[in-house]
Amino acid sequence: MKLTILHEDDDLIFVDKPAGLLAIPDRFDSTLPSVKGLLEQKTGDKIFIVHRIDRETSGCMVFAKNEEAHRHLSIQFQEHIAGKFYVGLVHGRLAEEAGTIDVALIEHPAQPGKMTVAKKGKASRTDYRVVEQWPLHALVQFRIFTGRMHQIRVHMQSIGHPLLCDPLYGDGKPFFLSSVKRKFQLSKHDEVERPLLSRVALHSYRLVVESLQGEEISVEAPLPKDLNAVVQQLRKVSGSV
Numbered sequence: 336m337k338l339t340i341l342h343e344d345d346d347l348i349f350v351d352k353p354a355g356l357l358a359i360p361d362r363f364d365s366t367l368p369s370v371k372g373l374l375e376q377k378t379g380d381k382i383f384i385v386h387r388i389d390r391e392t393s394g395c396m397v398f399a400k401n402e403e404a405h406r407h408l409s410i411q412f413q414e415h416i417a418g419k420f421y422v423g424l425v426h427g428r429l430a431e432e433a434g435t436i437d438v439a440l441i442e443h444p445a446q447p448g449k450m451t452v453a454k455k456g457k458a459s460r461t462d463y464r465v466v467e468q469w470p471l472h473a474l475v476q477f478r479i480f481t482g483r484m485h486q487i488r489v490h491m492q493s494i495g496h497p498l499l500c501d502p503l504y505g506d507g508k509p510f511f512l513s514s515v516k517r518k519f520q521l522s523k524h525d526e527v528e529r530p531l532l533s534r535v536a537l538h539s540y541r542l543v544v545e546s547l548q549g550e551e552i553s554v555e556a557p558l559p560k561d562l563n564a565v566v567q568q569l570r571k572v573s574g575s576v
Contacts, residue, residue: 338373341554346404346547347397348374348382351556354393354534359384370396386412386482394421394539394556407547412482418543421477421487422466422558424536424565425496426505429473432465436490440483449503450485452493459483461490467566469573471515472499474566476540487537499536499565509533510565515572531564538562 339351350370352358357369374382382398383405399405411417441456443449460480467474473496477487488504491497497505509530513519521528543553558566 338370338377339556341395341556342552344546346400347408347544347552348378348400349395349397349542349552349554350374352388352393352396352539354391354559354561357390358387358396371398374398385409386417388539389485389535389537391535392421392537392539393559393562395542395554396539397542397544397554404547408544411544415480415482416545418541418553419479419482419539420541420543421479422538422540422562423475423477423487423491424499424532424562425473425475425491426499427471427473427496428468429463429465429475429496434463436461436463436494438490438493440486440489442484450483450489452489457481457483459486459490461487463491467570469515469569472569488535500532501535510536512568515569531568532561534561536562536565 341349341351352370357367359371360369361367371382371384380400382400385397385399385405385408388394388396397408399408437460438452439454439456440450440459441453443451458481462478464476465473466476479486485503488498488501492504499510501507510532511528511530513528538559539556541553541555543551546552
């Protein structure tokens with residue numbers, strides 16, 4: 336997979352991670368490609384991990400190029416100073432166009448690798464704002480102030496609006512145009528309908544951090560083709576374009 340470099344200087348490197356690519360090397364299978372591994376191959380230098388995003392999530396990630404930058408960035412993420420902004424497609428129309436989800440999360444007691452809401456869990460906060468809504472779906476922006484595993488996915492499930500194509504917190508079903516378009520017809524070249532989206536509909540679109548020199552660095556990653564295709568079709572079907 337090719338990596339798009341969004342910003343690079345002597346200390347930091349920001350990339351636009353494709354969906355399906357691991358952020359960091361797999362603990363059990365070192366042969367699987369990862370952003371960290373690809374960057375080290377590209378630069379020939381050691382790259383330092385600062386944060387992670389899920390394998391199926393696309394978008395902005397930042398890595399440090401030296402130990403001093405690694406310490407500086409790690410503090411920003413640990414103390415929730417870094418600005419972490421996402422956009423996602425969810426099921427249903429939200430009654431409130433903006434709000435805060437402030438519920439604690441804990442690892443699911445019976446399902447390893449899955450999180451759940453629990454009073455005794457770790458404090459977690461997600462702010463959301465509806466960008467656009469259609470009869471059955473919504474495009475939503477998120478800012479997370481904590482970095483719990485699957486935070487946005489669990490929080491949206493907790494208010495009844497799971498992300499599209501989410502196998503852990505939603506129905507996991509691919510998104511087909513026929514599900515929203517009444518008179519859908521296959522093209523002459525297709526025997527079966529192909530899904531417009533088949534991975535969790537979440538994208539890290541913006542990161543804001545402070546450089547070693549004390550300057551704000553804000554980097555954005557454009558909406559990827561698969562999510563953009565769904566948005567465009569939802570607009571067409573609803574008559575908003």
